[in-house]
Amino acid sequence: MIYNLRKKMIGICCAAVTVVFTLIFIIIYAVSTNMLNTTMDMMTDRISDGNGMFRPFDNDNPMPPGMNVFPDFFTEETPFSTRFFTVWVSDSGKIMGANLDSVSYVTQEDAYAYAEKVLHTRAERGWLDNYRFKVFDSPVGVGIVFVDGSMNRSITSGLLTTAAVVLLISLIAIFAAIVLLSKRAVRPIAQSYEKQRQFVTDANHELKTPLTLILTNLDIVEQELGRSEWLDDIRTESRRMSRLVGQLTSLSRLDEDGVSINKTEFSLSEVCEDIISEFTPLLERRKVAFSSDITPGIFFVGDEGLVRRLVAILMDNAAKYCDEGGKIRLSLAARRQIQLTVENTFSGVDDMELGRLFDRFYRADPARTAGSSFGIGLSIAKSIAEKHNGSIKAYKAAPGEIGFRVMMK
Numbered sequence: 001m002i003y004n005l006r007k008k009m010i011g012i013c014c015a016a017v018t019v020v021f022t023l024i025f026i027i028i029y030a031v032s033t034n035m036l037n038t039t040m041d042m043m044t045d046r047i048s049d050g051n052g053m054f055r056p057f058d059n060d061n062p063m064p065p066g067m068n069v070f071p072d073f074f075t076e077e078t079p080f081s082t083r084f085f086t087v088w089v090s091d092s093g094k095i096m097g098a099n100l101d102s103v104s105y106v107t108q109e110d111a112y113a114y115a116e117k118v119l120h121t122r123a124e125r126g127w128l129d130n131y132r133f134k135v136f137d138s139p140v141g142v143g144i145v146f147v148d149g150s151m152n153r154s155i156t157s158g159l160l161t162t163a164a165v166v167l168l169i170s171l172i173a174i175f176a177a178i179v180l181l182s183k184r185a186v187r188p189i190a191q192s193y194e195k196q197r198q199f200v201t202d203a204n205h206e207l208k209t210p211l212t213l214i215l216t217n218l219d220i221v222e223q224e225l226g227r228s229e230w231l232d233d234i235r236t237e238s239r240r241m242s243r244l245v246g247q248l249t250s251l252s253r254l255d256e257d258g259v260s261i262n263k264t265e266f267s268l269s270e271v272c273e274d275i276i277s278e279f280t281p282l283l284e285r286r287k288v289a290f291s292s293d294i295t296p297g298i299f300f301v302g303d304e305g306l307v308r309r310l311v312a313i314l315m316d317n318a319a320k321y322c323d324e325g326g327k328i329r330l331s332l333a334a335r336r337q338i339q340l341t342v343e344n345t346f347s348g349v350d351d352m353e354l355g356r357l358f359d360r361f362y363r364a365d366p367a368r369t370a371g372s373s374f375g376i377g378l379s380i381a382k383s384i385a386e387k388h389n390g391s392i393k394a395y396k397a398a399p400g401e402i403g404f405r406v407m408m409k
Helices: 002-049 108-121 150-185 187-225 229-255 268-285 304-321 347-351 377-387
Strands: 084-090 095-099 125-128 131-138 141-148 264-267 289-294 299-302 327-334 338-345 391-398 401-408
Touching: 002 084, 002 131, 002 141, 002 150, 084 108, 095 108, 108 125, 108 131, 108 141, 150 187, 187 229, 264 268, 264 304, 268 289, 268 304, 268 327, 268 338, 299 304, 304 327, 304 338, 304 377, 304 401, 377 391, 377 401
Parallel strands: 289 327
Antiparallel strands: 084 095, 084 141, 125 131, 131 141, 264 299, 327 338, 338 401, 391 401
């Protein structure tokens, strides 16, 4: 139990940190990409404002509104450090020419090919390879300016890579810290649980001896005085208490961490058939309609005794709580996992807290509980399922019907 609690805590903490770090990286990526595009758009806007060339950098040509996001970005050296070229296209779509003075490795054919691709996309701005382009109106038709953004993109890519590496290393370090500190975090719970488990174990041992003496002395008294209603009541309650002690002992053992179970391969289909045959006379006496859908040949590796007890608990629970003249269905199928379901009619399902059915000593309907019921059978079933790396869930099968589904690998 403590081991599972620790695993769950580690999983939740690691998931939360991963989500936060992922959001941080997404924000860094979005901001960096936006800054890159804004910077390159400022360049294309400055060049398109000069009809394909940088306008002189002086007070007579101030920066257009909206382009002073980075006040020191444009300097007198910017036109000489920026690699770009411009292509002009007539209104009819014919390429008129290109200005390649500010690039050295782009031929006229390359420039025309880039322009045709841009015209085909019908986009006003965007990226084409490592060039940021903008389509603008010109005296001859339209102009398309291409600004080399390879260096800017490389810087942005380096920033994102650095951020990703730092976040990943930080994530691994936090994971390691969570794993190392999780044991200390659950230590108070583990100590409290161990005291509780030890108390249950000690109480069980202390109760077994007086219960055995009571039953033995009852036999002696009955031989001398004969049977009576009071002696029968004492025997019934003593046996009932013995069963409770036995169930508490079993539950305590199932909850112990590190306790291995005897795993063997057995036919789960045959186990279900055997349990059904045991409950058939009881269901017939109570006039409960029973049906089953068991896929033959389903084998499972686990503790056969515990799994038998699990199926028996579900059948016993269904028999006790099934409405008079109701019905019970048991099905067993194997898909990705083995699925065992037991459903029965129960008119009070709408008023039940299904999530609490596996709490110890919880009774959904005390007025209908049989005298031998203690409210821990489903807790034992849950412990058995978890001991086999499985799960059990209560659900509303249909109006007026309750079901229990066990999933095991």
